[in-house]
Amino acid sequence: MRGRVEDVVVDTAARGQGIAALLTSEALRIAREAGARTVDLT
Incomplete structure (x- = not known):
């Protein structure tokens, strides 16, 4: 099985707070x- 994350988008006002890292994790x-077994981020 293979995973795929299409987009990780964080609102401009919330950027720089580590939210994208938490979502990705x-x-x-x-x-x-x-x-x-693998995950692709596009």
Whole structure:
């Protein structure tokens, strides 16, 4: 199984607070639990 994250978008007012990193980490955790062996970020 392979995961794909199409976009990670954070509102301009919330940038610089680590939100994109948290969203990406959560996406990777979910993919890992689902059995994905790789995840692509486009």
